[in-house]
Amino acid sequence: MLRLSVNLGYKVSNDIFVTFVSSVVVMLMLSLNSALSAEVNSAKPVLVHYMPWYASKPVSGEWGWHWTMGRFDPEKIRSNGQREVASHDYPLIGLYDSNDPDALECQVLQMKMAGINGVIVDWYGISDFRDYGHIHRNTRHLVKFIKQAGLKFAICYEDQTIKHMLENKFISQQDAVTRGKEVFKWLDEHWLTDDAYVKLQGQPILLVFGPQFYHKDQWLQLKAGLSRPPQLFGLPHLTKSAGFDGMFLWPPVSGGKTVTPDEWQKQLRTQYNKSSAEPILAVAFPGFHDIYEQAGLHKSYGSIEARSGKTLEESLKLAAESDSPLIQIATWNDYGEGTIVEPDTKRGYQSLEMIQNFIKSQDRNVTTATAKDLRLPARLYQLKKQNQKQPDEMQKLKKAAAFLFASQYDAAREILESYPLKNR
Known part of the structure; x- marks a missing residue:
């Protein structure tokens, strides 16, 4: 059975050496x-x-x-x-x-x-x-x-x-x-x-x-x-x-x-x-x-x-x-x-x-992220819709988004939970 390597867009730093053992292709070395x-x-x-x-x-x-x-x-x-x-x-x-x-x-x-x-x-x-x-x-x-x-x-x-x-x-x-x-x-x-x-x-x-x-x-x-x-x-x-x-x-x-x-x-x-x-x-x-x-x-x-x-x-x-x-x-x-x-x-x-x-x-x-963290993006979305006509608030929410992209979830939560969510 051929065993494939998967490179999702990253460069392979070492060569891939393949040897056949009992008609099975085995990957010997792959550094990614x-x-x-x-x-x-x-x-x-x-x-x-x-x-x-x-x-x-x-x-x-x-x-x-x-x-x-x-x-x-x-x-x-x-x-x-x-x-x-x-x-x-x-x-x-x-x-x-x-x-x-x-x-x-x-x-x-x-x-x-x-x-x-x-x-x-x-x-x-x-x-x-x-x-x-x-x-x-x-x-x-x-x-x-x-x-x-x-x-x-x-x-x-x-x-x-x-x-x-x-x-x-x-x-x-x-x-x-x-x-x-x-x-x-x-x-x-x-x-x-x-x-x-x-x-x-x-x-x-x-x-x-x-x-x-x-x-x-x-x-x-x-x-x-x-x-x-x-x-x-x-x-x-x-x-x-x-x-x-x-x-x-x-x-x-x-x-x-x-x-x-x-x-x-x-x-x-x-x-x-x-x-x-x-x-x-x-x-x-x-x-x-x-x-x-x-x-x-x-x-x-x-x-x-x-x-x-x-x-x-x-x-x-x-x-x-x-x-x-x-x-x-x-x-x-x-x-x-x-x-x-x-x-x-x-x-x-x-x-x-x-x-x-x-x-x-x-x-x-x-x-x-934790299960609690996983709820933050939807909260961010709802708060952006809620505050889209408030430039100062939108700047703070953009900062919260940057924290989420950087995996700084506690910092993002501190901003996002400072705003109440209104019923949609």
């Missing part, structure tokens, strides 16, 4: 500059899959499609005081905007303080079609906060965007590959060479949700001429025909059925057992409960029960036992599919604390 580098079968880096597509009326002037799905109206207030929204869940900080620096700051700080190593961002390319341009802008904004927190990032590209642009005559069939090459060139020039970008064995990774449009020979064209051609990872049933380097797993739902714990665990184990043939990126998830049927879009993909956190716990354990070089948590904030681990009104901090405890159990050297 950071604890974020890991070897398979030891503590694996944990990254969260992030959706940067939310728009709110207070920030963007209107409620975006991912909060409404064309059917729900956030201007309507439900009996519990929450806005109507296209989700079975509700963010603890309320409906936010993915271009709001206060929201991005809050989320990235929560990740950092929980010990999460990085973010895999769901990205729709660089075209100004539908909300793709806004998603691109939001992703660039998010990356700034990710790097400020000392985290890593990678991209999950949605090549279905090309199909939608073709269907709507935004581009021609002849321009499809050219448009893809422009996307890859932009990635190469701006992100793939970034020190903070996730790399496996020195080579950047690029997840593709599918692929859903391009074919094997076209992917080769897209990668041609790049200074740092990425390793491509797709979904299990599509990656081989596309000629990708490996696959990434996702919550295994299909057919609109409820998938039992035995069923989804069996499916994951089957895929993990293939890791000797091709690299696999492991997945962990809290459950799956989409809103698509209620939104009138199409039938539900199916569901996986959360089981009071057991699903997240068990999928993390399976991922840790696999030969995957990293663990992707699906997802931080896909409210439409009900796979969120960010703090929400239903479960509070349960999922985030479980991830934090898992990370600490895998690596005793990891230093994370």
Whole structure:
């Protein structure tokens, strides 16, 4: 079995020597500059899959499609005081905007303080079609906060965007590959060479949700001429025909059925057992409960029960036992599919604390915030909204944010707890 080393953007200070013993490739020596580098079968880096597509009326002037799905109206207030929204869940900080620096700051700080190593961002390319341009802008904004927190990032590209642009005559069939090459060139020039970008064995990774449009020979064209051609990872049933380097797993739902714990665990184990043939990126998830049927879009993909956190716990354990070089948590904030681990009104901090405890159990050297500290970013967010017209108070809150980024939690708490929180 090939044992891979994972370098999440840090330089390797010594050469890697490999020797074969009983047909097993064994890593003999690897000195890395950071604890974020890991070897398979030891503590694996944990990254969260992030959706940067939310728009709110207070920030963007209107409620975006991912909060409404064309059917729900956030201007309507439900009996519990929450806005109507296209989700079975509700963010603890309320409906936010993915271009709001206060929201991005809050989320990235929560990740950092929980010990999460990085973010895999769901990205729709660089075209100004539908909300793709806004998603691109939001992703660039998010990356700034990710790097400020000392985290890593990678991209999950949605090549279905090309199909939608073709269907709507935004581009021609002849321009499809050219448009893809422009996307890859932009990635190469701006992100793939970034020190903070996730790399496996020195080579950047690029997840593709599918692929859903391009074919094997076209992917080769897209990668041609790049200074740092990425390793491509797709979904299990599509990656081989596309000629990708490996696959990434996702919550295994299909057919609109409820998938039992035995069923989804069996499916994951089957895929993990293939890791000797091709690299696999492991997945962990809290459950799956989409809103698509209620939104009138199409039938539900199916569901996986959360089981009071057991699903997240068990999928993390399976991922840790696999030969995957990293663990992707699906997802931080896909409210439409009900796979969120960010703090929400239903479960509070349960999922985030479980991830934090898992990370600490895998690596005793990891230093994370206390459970009490973990509540500070949301308090910071709420206080910023509460005091946004008070320049002097905002300066103090910016200082508290700087303390949080510097892991000086007591100093941040002293400032944040000096302000009362008003009911929202």
